[in-house]
Amino acid sequence: MKKIFMIVLSLVLLSVLPGKALAVKPDSNLAAAKTVEWNLSGDVMPLPWGQHDITGSDTTSKLIVNQPNGNTEVTLTGVMGGLNPNTTYVVYVANGWTTSPLWDVSGSWDFAINYDGIDYTHTISDLQVGGTLGYSGNNKTVTSISIVGDNIVIVADYAENGPGTVTLTGVIDGDGNMSGTWLDSWGGLDRTGNWESTYGVATSASVGNGFPGLFGSLQPFTFLTDEFGSGSWHLNLKDADFSSIGEFTLSVWVNGGGATVLISDSFDVVR
Known part of the structure; x- marks a missing residue:
């Protein structure tokens, strides 16, 4: 009987006395690890990025982000593969990176170039430097194309x-059509007018x-x-690594041979 009483008493004490072994993680616990994708630098950034990328290293490597309870706010683990053997790489923990739209105007176009109220249709089979902007025996050779945001100069x-x-x-509008004004110096004249695309469409992509x-x-x-x-690395981010309480966007960059070869997707963490 005494033995049964002691067992019951022990169970009661366990049910009422707090202890770390019985602590329950709060609903807001962020401990579940997630895998963040790597990108070859040339896949997300403009030239000259990508010239030292190593094909396949983005899919062979893994980035694991975990937010455990306790003093450590974030753990970052890199399981790297597909890189050059016996090579030292540098890891940069950075802010999240941003993108801007980039218009691609290559391809076939018709431009209606208006002069004195008359449209003169000029065609080009592939709009690029060196391409021929043709019009009835008065062809022109494209020497430069500049695109800044939605603005274009040909x-x-x-x-x-x-x-x-x-x-x-x-200007390139949201549908990929182009229109604006033109100026030329043909025959010593300074002629001007309006122009617009009547065939062809610019496509938009995002670039870092x-x-x-x-x-x-850090x-x-x-x-x-x-x-x-192959190689690996691990980093713990603690309270002191954050400027305040809140949500932060980070990314990880890997350099080798003086150039960036891998860039992670941006990811959010909470302190």
Whole structure:
């Protein structure tokens, strides 16, 4: 009977006395690990990014982000593969990176170039530098194409009946159509008018805006690959690594040979 009483008493004490072994994680616990995708630098950033990328290293490597309870706010673990063997790589924990739209205007176009109320249709089979902007025996060679945001400037030299240069300045609308004003110096004249695309469409893609800067005061660190091009690294971010309480967007960048070779997707963490 005494033995049964002691067992019951022990169970009662366990049910009422607090203890770490019985603590329940709060509903807001963020401990579940998640895998963040890697990207080859040239896949998300403009040239000259990507010239030292190693094909396949983005899919072979893994980035694991975990938010455990306790003093450590975030743990970052890199399981790297497909890199150059016996090589030192540098890891940068950075702010989240941003993108901007980039218009692609390559392909076939018709431009209605209006002069004195008459549209003169110029065609080009592939809009690029060196392409021929053709019109009935008065062809022009494209010498430059500049795109900044939604603004475009196309410059072409008269290949026939020259000398002269025509400059088309315009805007690309949300549907990929172009329109604006033009100015040329053909035959010593300064002619001008309006123009618009009547065939062809520009396509939009997003491109990264470059390195966004280190996150807080975190400094770069290195890891070494083995003879198979594999390696790993681990980093704990604590309270002191965050400027305040709130949500933060981070990314991880890996450099090798003086150039970025891998860039993670941006990911959010909470302090």
